[in-house]
Amino acid sequence: MARRHFTSFVCNVGLALGAGAVQASDISLRHGGVTLLGELVLAEQEVGPLVVLTHGTLAHKDMELIETLQDALAEEGVSSLAHTLSLGVDSRSGMADCTMVHTHRDTDADGEIAAWIDWLRTRGHDDLALMGHSRGAKQVARTAAARDDLAAVILLAPSTKASAERQRAAYDVLLGDLEKGGEAGRFDLGSTATVAALSEAASARPDDELLVPNLLYCPDATVTGAAFASYYPPEAAGAETYADAVDAPILVIAGGADKVVPGVPAAFMPLRDEALRFEVIEDADHMFLDFYAEDAAVLIAAFLADLPKPEGIVDFETEHAAAYAVADVDYGEYLAQECASCHRAGGQDVPAINGYEAWQTHLALAQYENGERENDAMRLVARSLDEEQKIAVAAYFATLDAE
Numbered sequence: 001m002a003r004r005h006f007t008s009f010v011c012n013v014g015l016a017l018g019a020g021a022v023q024a025s026d027i028s029l030r031h032g033g034v035t036l037l038g039e040l041v042l043a044e045q046e047v048g049p050l051v052v053l054t055h056g057t058l059a060h061k062d063m064e065l066i067e068t069l070q071d072a073l074a075e076e077g078v079s080s081l082a083h084t085l086s087l088g089v090d091s092r093s094g095m096a097d098c099t100m101v102h103t104h105r106d107t108d109a110d111g112e113i114a115a116w117i118d119w120l121r122t123r124g125h126d127d128l129a130l131m132g133h134s135r136g137a138k139q140v141a142r143t144a145a146a147r148d149d150l151a152a153v154i155l156l157a158p159s160t161k162a163s164a165e166r167q168r169a170a171y172d173v174l175l176g177d178l179e180k181g182g183e184a185g186r187f188d189l190g191s192t193a194t195v196a197a198l199s200e201a202a203s204a205r206p207d208d209e210l211l212v213p214n215l216l217y218c219p220d221a222t223v224t225g226a227a228f229a230s231y232y233p234p235e236a237a238g239a240e241t242y243a244d245a246v247d248a249p250i251l252v253i254a255g256g257a258d259k260v261v262p263g264v265p266a267a268f269m270p271l272r273d274e275a276l277r278f279e280v281i282e283d284a285d286h287m288f289l290d291f292y293a294e295d296a297a298v299l300i301a302a303f304l305a306d307l308p309k310p311e312g313i314v315d316f317e318t319e320h321a322a323a324y325a326v327a328d329v330d331y332g333e334y335l336a337q338e339c340a341s342c343h344r345a346g347g348q349d350v351p352a353i354n355g356y357e358a359w360q361t362h363l364a365l366a367q368y369e370n371g372e373r374e375n376d377a378m379r380l381v382a383r384s385l386d387e388e389q390k391i392a393v394a395a396y397f398a399t400l401d402a403e
């Protein structure tokens with residue numbers, strides 16, 4: 001599949017152009033005895049937190065919706081990491097194989113999302129938002145409800161309690177039909193008449209491999225009792241079940257023509273307040289095909305750009321605000337001659353730093369110096385400037401307009 005045609009920096013007369021360039025890399029991470037696969041897409045000039053993206057039921061990170069979202073978010077300046085839930089399979093890729101023995105549980109996703117958060121944090125990405133699609137959104141909401149270290153939560157066509165109940169009702173109909181056709185007996189859980197009773201019978205045999213009529217979208221599936229019971233728990237839950245317990249601001253996006261989870265507005269409209277923003281993209285289906293994913297990315301980027309800055313950065317800026325205000329901008333301009341050999345005179349390249357707020361340039365210089373950011377050229381530059389000079393040059397670049 002042709003993807004990420006703009007992964008490498010675009011070159012022009014030997015200079016890398018900043019705008020729109022992104023860097024994509026495949027990441028693997030050991031967790032729970034298997035290797036998890038992820039794709040990190042870093043936007044050149046980051047806006048807001050990095051978004052960790054979780055796909056829907058039995059899907060994967062390379063599905064069209066997730067790829068399109070990552071690319072479109074990067075164009076809006078939003079970095080992201082999309083990951084494929086392992087479902088207990090080593091280096092799983094592509095759609096889940098229905099014929100495997102399903103040992104995975106719905107709640108396994110929470111541990112995998114947490115593992116990616118830890119991985120990102122060890123690499124200096126502290127400011128994180130979680131986003132999920134469909135069932136992934138429910139898993140993200142549940143994960144977010146249990147933490148207090150997230151900048152934002154984005155729920156795209158999230159599974160709702162009503163959609164879970166509708167699935168169960170459909171399952172009950174299926175069980176009834178099997179019973180009438182005399183077919184129910186070929187399943188290990190027998191002709192137990194309802195999904196609730198099946199769930200109870202399955203949870204009593206957590207480690208047994210059972211043949212069941214249906215698991216999620218898989219027809220005759222072999223599952224462990226624990227796996228079945230986790231996907232069909234006694235109480236149906238949806239993303240809205242957890243929304244109240246989420247500390248971070250939430251953005252919910254519904255597709256106006258979503259036939260898979262049609263109840264999103266009904267579930268979330270009543271929850272709207274300062275902490276929960278709700279948007280409908282008219283005519284978008286559950287997969288946001290036909291450019292609606294790009295529309296979603298624009299909404300998401302705007303939402304993230306509006307967030308209050310994370311505390312560490314607010315502190316850094318506040319701490320130095322007085323110094324920026326009285327900084328010697330002329331001295332900064334003089335010092336900036338040194339920067340021009342790479343960033344060009346106006347600071348518009350490699351990457352562009354014109355129009356950066358003073359704290360952005362200042363913080364970046366401090367981070368190159370202390371090793372939090374790695375770049376040999378910039379470390380030398382940062383080391384050559386004392387604190388007063390860093391502030392002066394940062395104050396000078398803040399006076400230049402962005403392109």
Ligand code: HEC
Nearest residue numbers: 338339341342350351353360361364374375377378381393
């Ligand atoms: C020898 C070339 C070179 C010189 C000289 C140089 N820079 Fe850089 N600068 C770079 C490169 C390359 C990067 C990107 C490094 C990276 O990927 O982290 C960078 C990154 C930066 C960034 C971070 C941009 C971002 O969005 O992450 C800032 C801020 C910056 N430089 C400021 C300066 C200032 C101020 C000066 C002059 C005092 C300067 N640079 C001089 C090459 C240079």
